Amino acid sequence: MLFNSFGFLFLYLPAVLAGYFLLGRVHARWAAAWLAAASLFFYGYWDVRFxxxxxxxxxxxxCAGLLIARAHGPARKRRLCGALCANLLLLAYYKYANFFAAALMEPGADWRGWDIVLPIGISFFTFTQIAFLVDCYRGEVRDGNFIHYMLFVSYFPHLVAGPVLHHKEMMPQFADPDNARPRSANFAVGLSIFVVGLAKKVLLADTLAPLAAPVFAAGAHPQLVEAWTGVLAYSFQLYFDFSGYSDMAIGLSLLFGVRLPLNFNSPYKARNISEFWRRWHMTLSRFLRDYLYIALGGNRAGRARRYANLMATMVLGGLWHGAGWTFVAWGAMHGGYLVLHQGWLRWRGAAASAPAWWGAPLTFLAVMLAWVVFRAPDLATAGDLLGALAGANGVSLPRALQGVAAPLAQLGMHPEFKGLRWMELDGPGLPVLLLSAVLAFAAPNTQEIFCHYQPCIERIFRTMPGRAWRPSPGWGLALAALFISCVFNMNRVSEFLYFQF
Structure with missing residues (x-):
């Protein structure tokens, strides 16, 4: 069940909200149980077998968390290791069995792999529970209520694409009886944020998809202009797809009085690669830092070990996104970026961290080139597309622009029109691509617009007069019009890109 579907918007969500607040008038625990049951239904609607x-x-x-919390001495660590191994083995079977088996096969061997269906959201609910187990080991878990724990893991706004939650930041909210009572402010802000996220997905990301898909097809060999158009389209498609999901998750959760952590903060405005990872998929970055990078030793064992830890963390983070060499290469590229940035800071000192005009465009270029490897079906296609960006496949204009041949001829220009026949350049894609770039680089983000109302757990933005949302007829009409536009464009409903990870 997708957030951007009619069934979710007009059937599931109203029914869940009504049941939650009606039961909340009886007892907050009943409301939490209803929300947990509704979240399980939300997951089972995709495929009840899982x-x-x-x-x-x-x-x-x-149960493992209870056993870890009650143990002492070496037994505590053994129980933690056993529980972590069980989670990782489960994830490895469903997500990586075919990948590792293929990697161990002899070159040229005829093997088609096992018929394993990847359960949606398994990476997110596994990592969420790994964090819970480590917190149990550290003695940081206070609420042992099973209903609250079930809701913590299965909570539908975050279940299939994040954010990765921490036990200590969510359990008090599920136990708070005030959250089981409807509040007009939560509905006003939550619905507004949800509509903004829905527009990012439906009006921007989905419109850019037809521009991106053709150039990433195996054997496409796009020309220079097509390659840049497609790669930029995918960079902004993924940006607004994930940003839209993050906004929708925060807005939906706020309807239930629960505040999710920030997960997306204008990452294309980052001035260096470290800042990019503090802004992109923020809760995953937090998880990788707290539970992997620091566990490997962090920066405590010298510079060489620190660089090795950065590389290992990012390669494993890339592999978390998918079972394929493209994801490993993407993680290695970002690991290399981070190592280069740390070396630059060491060489130039504090002055290197000061804002510079070239920092943001260089960071975006590096991230965009890595997206090529991330999106490509295989490394050969990624290499071909990276070469195309440099003109290796030719520099003629796309066939889809042949309509401008006559005006150009009148100006004395006679360019060639070659390349992909099926690339759509005469629709809304190019104007939306330009609009997306302006919004990503220059417009305030959702948190800045709603900064007065603290839609998330932490208020990290200062008030911005003239930009912030206010409950007013003007904002109401604008968001209503935006919602209607989304509804009329939901005939081409598509999954969120992060669902596959």
Whole structure:
């Protein structure tokens, strides 16, 4: 069930909200149980066969957490290691079994792989529970209520694409009886944020998809202009797809009185690669830092070990996104970027961290080139597309622009029109691509617009007079018009890109 579908908007969400607040008038625990049951239905609606897997994971990790918390000495660490191995083995089977088996096969061997269906959201609910187990080991878990724990893992706004939650920031909210009472401010802000996120997905990201898909097809060999158009389109498609999901998750959660952590903060405005990772998928970056990078030793064992830890963390982070060499290469590229940035800071000192006009465009270029490897179906296609960006496949204009041949001829120009026949350049894609760039680089983000109302757990933005949202007829009409535009464009409903990770 997708956030950008009619069934979710007009059936599921109203029914869940009504049940939640009606039961909240009886007892907050009943409301939490209803929300947990509704979240399990949300997951099972995709494929009910995998609902027992999610329930088994929840029950197993809850029991493991209790056992870890009650143990002492070496037994505590052994129980933690056993529980972590069980989670990682489950993830490895469903997500990486075919990848590792293929990697171990002899070159040229005829093997088509096992027929394993990847359960949606398994990476997110596994990492969420790994963080819970480590917190149990550290003695940081206070609420042991099973209903709250089930809701913490299965909570539908975050279940299939994040954010990766921490136990300590969510459990008090589920236990707070005030959150089970409807509040007009939560509905006003939550619905407004949701509509903004829906527009990012439906009006921007989905419109850019037809520009991006053709150039990433195996054997496409795009020309220079097509390659740049497609790669830029995918860079902004992924940006607004994930930004839209993050906004929609925050807005939906706020309807239930629950505040999710920030997960997206204008990453294309970052002036260096370290800042990019503090802004992109913020909760995953936090998880990789707290539970992997620091666990490997962080920066405590010298400069060489620090660089090795950065590389290992990013390669594993790339592999988390998918079982393929393209994801490994993408993680290695970002690991290399981070190592180069740390070396630059060491060489130039504090002056290197000062704002510079070239920092943001250089960071965006590096991220965009890495997206080529991330999106490509294989490394050969990625290499071909990277070469195309440099003109290796020719520099003629796309066939889709042949309509401008006559005006150019009158000006004395006679360019060639070659390349991909199926690339759509005469629709809304190019204007939306330009608009997307302006919004990503120059416009205030959702948190800045709604800064007065703290839509997230932490208020990290200062008030911005003239930009911030206010409950007013003007804003109401604008958001209503935006919602209607989304509804009329939802005939081409598509999944969120991060669902596959």
């Amino acid at each position: 609902l027992p897997l999610l329930l088994a994971s929840i029950c197993g990790n809850y």
